[in-house]
Amino acid sequence: MSFGASIPDFNDLSDPARNPANAIELDQLPESRATRQLLKATPGPGADEQYEQLAAIFRPVFAQIAAGAAQRDRDRILPFEQVGLLNRERFGALRLPVERGGYGARMSDVFRLLIELAEADSHLAQLWRAQMAFVENVLKFEDEALQAKWMERIAAGHIVGNAYTERGGNQLGTLNTTASTKDERWYVTGEKFYCTGTIFADWTTVAVTHPEIPGRQIAVVSTQHSGVRILDDWDGFGQQLTGTGTTQFDSVPVDSFIPQHENDPESAIFQLVLLAVQAGIARAALNDMRNSVQARTRSFSTGTGVPVRNEPQVLQVVGEVSAEVFAVESVVMGSVLEVEAALQDANLNAAERYAVCELAADRAQSIVQPLVISATSKLFDPLGASATRASCNMDRHWRNARTIATHNPAIYKSRIVGDYEINAVPPARLNSIGDIPGTTGNY
Secondary structure (H helix, E strand, O other): OOOOOOOOOHHHHHOOOOOOOOOOOHHHOOOOOOOOOOOOOOOOOOOOHHHHHHHHHHHHHHHHHHHOHHHHHHHOOOOHHHHHHHHHOOHHHOOOOHHHOOOOOOHHHHHHHHHHHHHHOHHHHHOOHHHHHHHHHHHHOOOHHHHHHHHHHHHOOOOEEEEOEOOOOOEOOOOOOEEEEEOOEEEEEEEEEOOOOHHHOOEEEEEEEOOOOOOEEEEEEEOOOOOEEEOOOOOOOOOOOOOOOOEEEEEEEOOEEEOOOOOOOHHHHHHHHHHHHHHHHHHHHHHHHHHHHHHOOOOOOOOOOOOHHHOHHHHHHHHHHHHHHHHHHHHHHHHHHHHHHHHHOOOOOHHHHHHHHHHHHHHHHHHHHHHHHHHHHHOOOOOOHHHHOOOOOOHHHHHHHHHHHOOOOHHHHHHHHHHHHHHOOOOOOOOOOOEOOOOOOOO
16 A cells, blocks of 8 residues: 655665765655555455445545654654544444444455554554454444444444453452442442553443452443543553553443353454554565665675665565565455354354354464564564664564564464364363462563
């Protein structure tokens, strides 16, 4: 896809014989560079006229977002303005039916757009993770009044965040955050971490222990209530602008309890969003590599003496990264299409549907993450030490990809897939992360 408008001719800039005086530094490269590739925006079936009509609405917004992405990452500027730009176009209502105020987008359309958004800024794509999963739940609500209430809110631009995980002190499968009742009203009290997107949201889902219902329950509360305190205290070395920090709840009224089903495939949606973000990061890294190689005039005495863009080894590395990006996008979209089909397949029972969705996400996660980390690492190979300068901020691609790869570790997912393949053991549902009994910790 293409971001931006007027750009210099990099053939002139990068050829010393044609224009030796106009060499530019990597940190002077325009952030918006028109791509010359003739490939589809994302591989695989389904990127049709319907998708292109949706993309035409959001690509101008993605271009605005891309323009300042490197600086925001470097200076740690939370993207409130950029969230507002997306919300103005009701990005969060993509999946709602047209007659309910949405766009009627297919799931595959949403994920293709997420890849394009992640290419512009990976933080923006990840912080919509809870919203996308919540909307999928809303579409399945059997309670028509509850569904109508949330469809109306989502169509109006309301954003939903996430507060599922606790930093520590809770045993595996249990939660310290509780729902309690007073004067016939339910309230939430507790503290959560990894609350991606909540700092930008109007509402947030909260995983709680309910005194009357066993297992994890999900309450939705307003982030605007005086009992909610949201902290931007995520200090990871990547994905620093997603609002992935602490949220504290002090007797916050519950707006809704979300119906829970044992075989709800929500976790697969959550994981596929992260994989779409990684696909976008890989594409952004390829863009930076392409732009930088085309612009580069300096070379090494160990090279072949031709312009860098003609160096055989450089072209080989670029080709390898292009292949990795293509493979990543193909795997991600293949998994999304598998999940999309499973959710619509009336021949599957709930347990089978859950297994298909989980296995699709698990298989994709196992292969996508090493490819993206490889691609973002190779970015520096054709460019030399100048590409590591902080002013270039090219390391953000690797940092962000590496950070996302730590979510729901892929080593466990590979084991789950292997256990299914050999022993026919279906993926198990994990309600909450916590300490192993007899241990304590805070990670």
